[in-house]
Amino acid sequence: PLGGEAFRGRIAREEAVELARGMNDRRQLAAALNGLAQLHRIEGEIDLAEPLYGQMVSLMREVGDRESVAIGLLNLAMVSIGRGAGDRAREMLVEIVAIASEIGSKPVGQSALDVSAGYSAWCEEWERAARFYGVAQAQVVETGLHRDPTDEAFLMPLIARARDALGGDDFEEIERGGRSLSCEQGLDEARAWLARAS
Numbered sequence: 001p002l003g004g005e006a007f008r009g010r011i012a013r014e015e016a017v018e019l020a021r022g023m024n025d026r027r028q029l030a031a032a033l034n035g036l037a038q039l040h041r042i043e044g045e046i047d048l049a050e051p052l053y054g055q056m057v058s059l060m061r062e063v064g065d066r067e068s069v070a071i072g073l074l075n076l077a078m079v080s081i082g083r084g085a086g087d088r089a090r091e092m093l094v095e096i097v098a099i100a101s102e103i104g105s106k107p108v109g110q111s112a113l114d115v116s117a118g119y120s121a122w123c124e125e126w127e128r129a130a131r132f133y134g135v136a137q138a139q140v141v142e143t144g145l146h147r148d149p150t151d152e153a154f155l156m157p158l159i160a161r162a163r164d165a166l167g168g169d170d171f172e173e174i175e176r177g178g179r180s181l182s183c184e185q186g187l188d189e190a191r192a193w194l195a196r197a198s
Helices: 004-023 026-042 046-063 066-083 086-103 106-122 126-143 149-166 168-179 183-197
Strands: none
Touching: 004 026, 026 046, 026 066, 026 149, 046 066, 066 086, 066 106, 066 149, 086 106, 086 183, 106 126, 106 149, 106 183, 126 149, 126 168, 126 183, 149 168
């Protein structure tokens, strides 16, 4: 059950969606849908979040905003992995990694590496998970862009599984190798791996 503050936050976000619909502004609506979806995801209401992310992606495809498409797909990929729909997540990651490389967006690249690390762990490819996580961690240090709480809640349990599977020392050694890569090198590795994983 939602506490008073969270309840008011949800009402405000639902009102923002309605307001944006009334204004017929696709960018405003996409941002409002994403905000409401994030709130649902934090509350564990995946069934409510998923279609909102889908609407956001559709709107941003119409507008031709590649970065926002990637952000929506990143959220959908995390939801899909959480649901156990790894094949669907892989297809989205292929597009996300392509967009990140094409537009050179550091935030999208960093998040793509995070979700690739989570997806690798979901696939029980522990070494790959540690390596992608290392590249992503190096990006956090370089850009100063920290994960939001929903992304942290997605990623950390999967990384903990990889650490347990490999053992702390091996995990850290592989992660350190990942940290030595640039974002672009990490994305190139992710692209090649995702193509093979199909």
